[in-house]
Amino acid sequence: MDPQATSVMWFRRDLRTFDNPALLAALAEGPTLGLFVLDPVLWDPAGPSRRHQLVASLRALGADVPLAVRAGDPVREVVAAAREVGATHVHVAADYGPYGAARDEAVEEALADAGIALVRTGSPYAVAPGRVRNGSGDPYQVFTPFSRAWSEHGWRGPAGPIPDDALWLSLEETAPLPEVDLPEGLDLPEPGEAAAHRAWEAFLEQVDDYAEDRDRPDLEGTSRLSHHLKLGEIHPRTLLADLAGREGDGAATFRTELAWREFYADVLHRRPDSARDYLRPQLAAMRYDEPGPDFDAWREGRTGFPIVDAGMRQLRATGWMHNRLRMITASFLVKDLHVEWQHGARHFLHWLVDGDLASNSHGWQWTAGCGTDAAPYFRVFNPTTQGRRFDPDGVYIRTWVPELADVADPHDPSPDDRDLVGYPEPIVDHRAERLEALDRYGEVRDAAAGR
Ligand SMILES: Cc1cc2nc3c(=O)[nH]c(=O)nc-3n(C[C@H](O)[C@H](O)[C@H](O)COP(=O)(O)OP(=O)(O)OC[C@H]3O[C@@H](n4cnc5c(N)ncnc54)[C@H](O)[C@@H]3O)c2cc1C
Numbered sequence: 001m002d003p004q005a006t007s008v009m010w011f012r013r014d015l016r017t018f019d020n021p022a023l024l025a026a027l028a029e030g031p032t033l034g035l036f037v038l039d040p041v042l043w044d045p046a047g048p049s050r051r052h053q054l055v056a057s058l059r060a061l062g063a064d065v066p067l068a069v070r071a072g073d074p075v076r077e078v079v080a081a082a083r084e085v086g087a088t089h090v091h092v093a094a095d096y097g098p099y100g101a102a103r104d105e106a107v108e109e110a111l112a113d114a115g116i117a118l119v120r121t122g123s124p125y126a127v128a129p130g131r132v133r134n135g136s137g138d139p140y141q142v143f144t145p146f147s148r149a150w151s152e153h154g155w156r157g158p159a160g161p162i163p164d165d166a167l168w169l170s171l172e173e174t175a176p177l178p179e180v181d182l183p184e185g186l187d188l189p190e191p192g193e194a195a196a197h198r199a200w201e202a203f204l205e206q207v208d209d210y211a212e213d214r215d216r217p218d219l220e221g222t223s224r225l226s227h228h229l230k231l232g233e234i235h236p237r238t239l240l241a242d243l244a245g246r247e248g249d250g251a252a253t254f255r256t257e258l259a260w261r262e263f264y265a266d267v268l269h270r271r272p273d274s275a276r277d278y279l280r281p282q283l284a285a286m287r288y289d290e291p292g293p294d295f296d297a298w299r300e301g302r303t304g305f306p307i308v309d310a311g312m313r314q315l316r317a318t319g320w321m322h323n324r325l326r327m328i329t330a331s332f333l334v335k336d337l338h339v340e341w342q343h344g345a346r347h348f349l350h351w352l353v354d355g356d357l358a359s360n361s362h363g364w365q366w367t368a369g370c371g372t373d374a375a376p377y378f379r380v381f382n383p384t385t386q387g388r389r390f391d392p393d394g395v396y397i398r399t400w401v402p403e404l405a406d407v408a409d410p411h412d413p414s415p416d417d418r419d420l421v422g423y424p425e426p427i428v429d430h431r432a433e434r435l436e437a438l439d440r441y442g443e444v445r446d447a448a449a450g451r
Contacts, residue, residue: 005030006169008082008090010037010074012100013124014232015061016193019158021122026091031167033085034061037078038071038175041099047350049319052180053191057231059177060192065162068171074103075110082116085169093232094120096129096265097357098272124229125262126155126236129269132262139270142373146266147259158238188319188353189227196228204242211249214257217311217322218395223254224320226354229261236261261359267372268358274371275361276342283370283377286444289338297427298333299347301401304418304426306410307387308332310400317400319353324390330367331381335437336428341368369441377441380434387411 009026011034017023026032036058043051061067070077082090090111095104108118123129132149133139140146182188189195203223206213213221228234236258243251268274278284297303301312311325321329326348333344341364348364349355365371391397394410403421404410418425 005089006033006085006087007031008033008035008078008085008087010035010078010090010092011061011067012036012092012095012232013230014093014122014235015057016196016233016235017061017064017162018193018197019160019235019238020093020162020232021159022091022093022120023162024159025119025121026089027162027166029089029091031169033081033087033169033171034065034067035078035081035171036067036069037074038069038178039074039103040072041103047352047355048180048182048186049188049351049353050355051178052182052188053227053231053319053353055177055180056188057191057233060194060233064193065166066168066170068174069177070171071175075106078107079110079114079116081171082111083114084171087116089117089119091119091121094123094128096123096125096269098268098275122159124232124235125265126150126240126258127153127262129262129266132266139266140263143260143263144373146263147256150259150262151255155237155240158235158241185317186319187317189224191227191231191233193233196225196234199224199228200234200239200242207243207246207254208248208250210251211253214253215324215390217324218391218393222323226356227320230354230356263372264358264362267362274365275357278370279362279365279372280370282444282448283368283441285447287338287440288340291339291343294337294427295333295339295343297424298329298337298339298344302424303332303428304424305332305383305430306394306397306401306404306413306423307391308383310391310397313400315348315351319351321348321352322396324386326363327367328381328383328386330364332383334368335380336383336430336433338433338437338440341365341370378438380437382430382434384412384430 007026007029009023009032014020014022058067068081070081078090095101111118127150132146132153140149210221213219225234229236239258240255243255271279298312301309303309308329311321311329314325315321330344333339334341345360345364348360362371366373369377387397388411397410398405403423404413407413407417407421413423
């Protein structure tokens with residue numbers, strides 16, 4: 001370390017001290033300013049869940065290490081902060097998202113004008129997007145070969161904690177963190193690095209059951225780490241290192257789920273347009289319905305399909321929804337209500353505490369039949385059958401749709417039961433809407449084939 005040199009660690013989606021290579025690189029250089037910039041481009045459109053979680057996570061990080069906060073355009077704020085502390089380098093973990101990558105280029109240019117270098121070390125992924133390529137040097141279009149090549153590519157071991165004698169700098173003026181009021185009834189999970197490690201250690205005790213339990217929303221069978229991963233409170237490499245050497249389907253399946261996260265980031269990196277547009281454009285030409293009262297019923301969890309309503313209410317109450325429910329509710333919107341996936345994706349991003357552009361847009365596109373490895377469009381989920389299969393005793397439905405707690409069949413309550421407890425009749429006839437979806441699909445398929 002050179003006591004004369006100073007550096008800046010610009011935190012973004014890496015709000016942790018353990019296994020943070022960019023932070024270690026900054027501290028190795030000299031006394032370091034920990035900086036976070038509240039960027040209106042990201043803050044303004046964020047819903048209450050992500051805003052709240054970000055602020056709470058920054059408070060948690062700020063309790064562990066000195067953290068200066070500035071609000072405004074990062075191009076201006078990062079350069080100004082770096083100049084204030086006389087830094088020669090600003091360290092970051094590389095951002096591969098469409099906005100983040102462009103922002104970093106603009107900041108890099110402005111820093112260069114001031115004689116300061118932007119240094120990228122690591123990323124929010126075990127393998128940086130764009131790295132996994134096939135034998136011809138091309139990116140993979142589908143998941144399974146990507147996942148195999150991703151495993152073979154491998155990753156470094158965790159970088160460890162920050163040194164005890166780390167030296168920190170501060171700014172004279174730092175912006176206060178905004179207070180975020182949560183809408184009534186929204187109760188979010190605990191953020192922060194310490195909570196992430198606790199959640200991971202608890203999950204490791206049950207990882208052997210993951211392959212069997214992960215599809216069951218009535219069980220606590222998944223890790224609930226998605227919001228921690230989103231803010232970088234724990235790094236996937238830390239998880240992969242703890243899983244190394246563990247035999248069994250549970251650990252293998254969990255690794256595969258992490259690979260999905262990396263795959264979708266890779267796809268978004270090479271196709272930034274797929275954040276909001278069709279990855280495979282054929283279905284863009286399909287007839288869709290404009291969102292109307294049925295869309296409102298879907299958002300508010302009163303479609304009259306208990307499993308769909310349970311999922312939508314879990315989202316509004318906790319900022320999280322079980323993966324099986326994300327698929328069921330997304331399929332219902334696109335194939336039963338014939339509403340385009342982007343409307344649903346926006347609603348999810350507004351409420352999800354783990355809202356992530358790559359995983360959300362591609363999770364939606366997969367379900368809507370226009371993404372990577374898409375399930376064939378004609379395979380339409382029957383919500384009632386899905387509910388019976390994955391929530392066999394109706395425990396999940398009874399939890400999130402409490403008016404159905406005591407009815408005989410929570411999956412398909414009788415008209416009398418619905419009437420008695422004030423639960424709506426189904427807003428659509430699933431069998432008829434399935435046929436309608438298939439008709440509309442047939443139209444675009446025929447048009448594409450020139451028939
Ligand atoms: C329509 C739709 C929208 C989605 N939107 C998001 C989103 O905005 N943010 C998000 O993190 N995940 C999203 N997912 C993926 C998945 O539902 C969540 O990652 C998972 O439910 C989070 O819970 P968990 O941490 O307990 O998962 P676990 O089952 O414990 O999985 C561990 C981790 O693996 C990753 N992962 C698991 N499944 C997937 C998957 N299908 N795709 C990508 N990564 C996965 C996540 O990082 C997750 O935290 C979406 C899926 C669908 C079908």
